[in-house]
Amino acid sequence: MIQFDRVSKRYPNGKDALSKVSFTLPAGQLTFLTGHSGAGKSTLLKLIMMLERPTQGQVLIDNQNLNGFGNRQIPLLRRKIGMVHQNHQLLFDRTVFDNVALPLIIAGYARSDIGKRVRAALDKVGLLDKEKLNPIMLSGGEQQRVGIARAVVNKPPLLLADEPTGNLDPALSEEIMDLFKDFARVGVAVLIATHDLSLIARYNHRLLTLREGRLVHDGDEGGHHGS
Amino acid sequence: MAANKGPRNATPIKASRQKQERVRRVAGAHSARTSLQDRFRSWRQHHQDSFKDALQRLNAARTSSAMTILVIAIALALPAGLAVLLDNARAITRGWDGNAHLSVFMEMNISEQRQRDLARGWQGLDNISRTEVITREQALAEFKALSGFGDVLEALPDNPLPPLIVVYPDETDPVTLRALENRLAEADGVDLVQLDVEWVRRLHALIELGERLISALTLALAAAVVLVVVNTIRLAIESRREEIVVVKIVGGTDGFVRRPFLYSGFCFGFAGGATAVILVQVALWWLGGPIDELLALYNSEESLTSMAASSLIILPVFSGILGLLGAWLAVGRHLGDIEPNF
Numbered sequence: 025m026i027q028f029d030r031v032s033k034r035y036p037n038g039k040d041a042l043s044k045v046s047f048t049l050p051a052g053q054l055t056f057l058t059g060h061s062g063a064g065k066s067t068l069l070k071l072i073m074m075l076e077r078p079t080q081g082q083v084l085i086d087n088q089n090l091n092g093f094g095n096r097q098i099p100l101l102r103r104k105i106g107m108v109h110q111n112h113q114l115l116f117d118r119t120v121f122d123n124v125a126l127p128l129i130i131a132g133y134a135r136s137d138i139g140k141r142v143r144a145a146l147d148k149v150g151l152l153d154k155e156k157l158n159p160i161m162l163s164g165g166e167q168q169r170v171g172i173a174r175a176v177v178n179k180p181p182l183l184l185a186d187e188p189t190g191n192l193d194p195a196l197s198e199e200i201m202d203l204f205k206d207f208a209r210v211g212v213a214v215l216i217a218t219h220d221l222s223l224i225a226r227y228n229h230r231l232l233t234l235r236e237g238r239l240v241h242d243g244d245e246g247g248h249h250g251s
Numbered sequence: 252m253a254a255n256k257g258p259r260n261a262t263p264i265k266a267s268r269q270k271q272e273r274v275r276r277v278a279g280a281h282s283a284r285t286s287l288q289d290r291f292r293s294w295r296q297h298h299q300d301s302f303k304d305a306l307q308r309l310n311a312a313r314t315s316s317a318m319t320i321l322v323i324a325i326a327l328a329l330p331a332g333l334a335v336l337l338d339n340a341r342a343i344t345r346g347w348d349g350n351a352h353l354s355v356f357m358e359m360n361i362s363e364q365r366q367r368d369l370a371r372g373w374q375g376l377d378n379i380s381r382t383e384v385i386t387r388e389q390a391l392a393e394f395k396a397l398s399g400f401g402d403v404l405e406a407l408p409d410n411p412l413p414p415l416i417v418v419y420p421d422e423t424d425p426v427t428l429r430a431l432e433n434r435l436a437e438a439d440g441v442d443l444v445q446l447d448v449e450w451v452r453r454l455h456a457l458i459e460l461g462e463r464l465i466s467a468l469t470l471a472l473a474a475a476v477v478l479v480v481v482n483t484i485r486l487a488i489e490s491r492r493e494e495i496v497v498v499k500i501v502g503g504t505d506g507f508v509r510r511p512f513l514y515s516g517f518c519f520g521f522a523g524g525a526t527a528v529i530l531v532q533v534a535l536w537w538l539g540g541p542i543d544e545l546l547a548l549y550n551s552e553e554s555l556t557s558m559a560a561s562s563l564i565i566l567p568v569f570s571g572i573l574g575l576l577g578a579w580l581a582v583g584r585h586l587g588d589i590e591p592n593f
Binding site: 066069070073075096099100101102103107109110113114115117126127129130131132133134135174186 | 289290292293294296297300493494496497498499500501502503504505507590591592593
């Protein structure tokens with residue numbers, strides 16, 4: 025689903041954020057991405073979202089080389105990617121339903137279809153009864169689940185999460201992780217960027233570790249951190 | 252592996268056939284597999300939504316919207332109102348053109364019969380619609396009645412006034428009149444031709460000047476309208492920054508992001524134009540009484556006419572287009588600055 029082929033990114037200020045990073049994420053796999061602040065996690069996510077372009081190397085999503093994408097194709101790429109943010113990025117001027125419906129409206133789904141799909145996504149994250157509320161009335165964990173519902177509502181083949189459990193207690197984190205595992209089980213490639221080593225330790229999933237822009241570890245969690 | 256649209260289910264999916272089908276359908280729903288009809292329907296739907304959204308936002312921020320609309324209205328009402336007044340001035344002077352005439356003073360010794368024959372003969376000439384004979388006696392009587400110098404004239408041994416033929420031209424453009432004047436001046440028995448159109452030409456020149464001034468004023472104030480909308484939309488973009496970021500992250504095209512702002516700009520412009528129409532009509536109603544009175548004092552049968560029916564539509568639409576232009580400029584300048592980051 026995602027392929028990085030010797031990808032380097034140097035910012036205009038001369039900082040090398042990524043150096044010759046190569047890996048492949050297949051569909052249906054849940055993968056953690058970790059590393060200290062500044063190790064290149066955000067840059068890696070930005071390259072996948074085409075918020076940045078690589079200085080060298082190739083990024084392939086769904087077998088398509090992003091280097092060949094013009095700016096007009098970027099929105100179409102992003103519709104294939106569900107993105108979950110640490111700060112949820114919800115809009116507080118509209119209901120939970122309207123927040124989740126946004127990707128469908130943008131992608132041009134028929135009105136009749138939107139209601140069904142939004143409710144299915146809200147049902148999946150256990151918030152079906154909150155669709156008419158403003159997200160500001162929800163707890164942090166519930167807001168994060170609305171964010172997840174929005175990320176998966178158009179069933180993208182790829183799900184990215186940036187510190188999805190950053191502000192949540194362990195029990196809530198576990199709920200969120202269970203959701204991600206469910207999505208991986210139905211064929212979605214899930215990539216979770218996180219600092220949370222205890223979270224990583226609790227699940228035996230593939231782990232990519234970045235240090236100063238280099239991929240220094242690629243394997244299951246046990247091989248790197250012990251347990 | 253390159254950027255072609257490879258088979259979407261090429262990646263191995265350990266799942267049932269049904270699930271594969273679903274993934275394929277979902278992956279396709281937003282690219283090649285969306286039919287043109289669907290896309291058109293959702294495009295049209297988004298236009299409707301954007302328009303509704305623009306109106307709702309206008310209504311939600313009523314006070315500041317009203318301010319913006321009033322500024323636009325005042326900026327447009329000024330040239331529009333002046334244009335209406337100028338149209339009126341033009342209509343009135345068109346009536347006055349009909350009175351343009353040449354006073355042809357004959358030689359003193361010409362007989363009354365000869366004067367009438369000449370006048371009759373001229374009536375057949377080019378550019379002359381009719382002639383009027385004023386004999387020396389008639390001229391004297393008229394002068395006595397109108398000037399108040401009757402007694403002085405009584406004291407004179409002879410009637411000092413020459414015979415006069417008043418020539419009414421059928422065209423009033425300056426070139427024709429000048430040519431006619433020259434022709435008559437060379438005619439038999441003519442002493443002096445006086446063209447009474449100088450004041451008409453001055454008036455025309457003044458009206459033309461007025462037109463130019465209004466054109467310049469319109470341009471300047473149209474630019475002001477555009478700038479007002481640019482600023483309003485810039486603030487709207489700023490206040491919706493978060494929403495723009497989210498829309499871009501979930502795959503909204505630039506067009507999708509732009510559309511609500513373009514509609515807002517159009518709505519501001521249109522509402523401003525419509526308000527300008529109302530302002531002009533109220534001002535004309537307010538000025539109508541005194542102006543009609545003034546016209547009556549100048550013996551004119553004209554009365555103040557208001558805006559043409561077509562202007563009632565044209566002004567708001569024109570203003571709406573200005574608003575659209577302003578929004579376009581603001582969006583082009585500021586939307587690119589807002590990119591998602593994390």
